[in-house]
Amino acid sequence: MMKVDIHTMIHTDTVTDMLPEQIKELVCLIGLTATMTLVDKFGGLSFGMPHSTNTKNGKWLVRELGADIANVLIDRHKGEKLYINNCDALRVYLRNRALVGAIIACMETGTSQHRAVQETAPVFGITERRAYDILKEMTNGKTQLNLF
Structure with missing residues (x-):
């Protein structure tokens, strides 16, 4: 397999x-x-x-x-x-994709990346640290917060 x-x-x-x-x-x-x-x-x-x-x-x-x-x-x-x-790999991928989408959607409303991760991670049953890792893995670091 x-x-x-x-x-x-x-x-x-x-x-x-x-x-x-x-x-x-x-x-x-x-x-x-x-x-x-x-x-x-x-x-x-x-x-x-x-x-x-x-x-x-x-x-x-x-x-x-x-x-x-x-x-x-x-x-x-x-x-x-x-x-x-x-189909665990598929389930993890779909969860991760949904997580990243939710974080990005939250950020698009003006919420900081940190706050978006803090609000979203518990909804998906994962830790804040894991959410940051997933965000980095799935976006190649492209979703960094614009500070200005």
Whole structure:
């Protein structure tokens, strides 16, 4: 399984570039929304793919993904233990991108960078120091506060 280094991504990389191959295959098969539902519910676990929609897991698939998608998934992986990757690199990247966006938006209202980080970091459940590190990593230091 390929690990993605979120710090070496370039601006032309897309979110789907960060997905593991197995998840990309599921996206092609059942779409991004349904795949991410599987990741949210079973990321990091093996999911016993049912033989039909009448089993416990089959009924869950129908309830969460809809009958059509459940049947496509069952037809393709019937009876297999399907490992669902947790996509941690993607989650961290998306969180970091949202954090940086929130800090920059706060700064655009006239708030100092220091205050923007102090207000935003707790919302994302991270420390002020980590927020500064993320800001620096994702902007290459380009968001320094204009002092004048």
